[in-house]
Structures are given as C-alpha cells and as structure tokens.
Amino acid sequence: MNADPDCIFCKIVAGQIPASKVFEDEELLAFHDIHPWAPVHVLVIPKLHIASLVEVGPQHGALLGRMLGLAPRLMKELGVANGFRTVINTGRDGGQEVPHLHMHVFGGPRPWAKG
Ligand code: AMP
Ligand code: ZN
Numbered sequence: 001m002n003a004d005p006d007c008i009f010c011k012i013v014a015g016q017i018p019a020s021k022v023f024e025d026e027e028l029l030a031f032h033d034i035h036p037w038a039p040v041h042v043l044v045i046p047k048l049h050i051a052s053l054v055e056v057g058p059q060h061g062a063l064l065g066r067m068l069g070l071a072p073r074l075m076k077e078l079g080v081a082n083g084f085r086t087v088i089n090t091g092r093d094g095g096q097e098v099p100h101l102h103m104h105v106f107g108g109p110r111p112w113a114k115g
Helices: 008-013 058-077
Strands: 021-024 028-032 040-046 084-087 103-107
Touching: 008 028, 008 040, 021 058, 028 058, 040 058, 058 084, 058 103
Parallel strands: none
Antiparallel strands: 021 028, 028 040, 040 103, 084 103
C-alpha cells in the first residue's frame, strides 16, 4: 500500500496535516516529534506506508539504510554534538503507537524524559 488514508503520518506526507519538517526527499521525510522526549527529537519516516518493521522485506533494505544514514546528518544540522540515540518501536509490546514505520532520533543531554 502506498498510503493509508487513515494514517496520521501518511497525512503528514500528503501535506494534509502540518509538521515541523527538517528533511524531505522523494523517499523520506523527517520532522520534529510533537511531544519531544529529548532536547532534540525527530522522527524519520519512509513516505511509503509501511506499518512497522514487521512489514519490512528485502526490497526495503536500501530504504532502511537511508533512514539510518540520515540520522547523523540531521543531528549535525540540528546542533547535536555529543551523540544521539535511534529507536524503532515495533508493535504493541514494542510501544508503537503510530502504525507507520518511523525511527526516533534523540539528541541532546541525558537523562531522557521517556524512552
Ligand atoms: P511510537 O510510540 O514509536 O509509535 O511514536 C509515535 C510518535 O509520534 C510519538 O513520539 C508522538 O509524539 C509522535 N507523533 C504523533 N503524532 C504526531 C504529529 N502529528 N506530529 C509529530 N509527531 C507526532
Ligand atoms: Zn502511513
């Protein structure tokens, strides 16, 4: 499925609801989390609707690689100098609330408020 009309992140991709974007290209979008758990907290998502890491197949390898590779670039651009943390919550027990694959990137001093 390319997009799910009921998915909040698909709506952000489509421009139907606003987001504070920090990066966009044909495949990926990154924006500030609306409820940040860290001084810098961005979400990196594929524009394609993939519900979770469980739905990822070999055809998505390059896409996932690009998501990971974007993290250091974004943190540098956002002034994070001393490291960051990447998290992908998957499924109910994994704490996933939005069923569209997303990678959290947390930067700034610890301790984290949550996560
Ligand atoms: P997860 O629990 O891994 O599914 O994380 C979902 C994240 O999406 C949470 O940290 C939310 O704060 C964030 N979130 C939900 N809706 C929005 C939105 N409209 N714009 C930005 N971030 C959002
Ligand atoms: Zn979606």
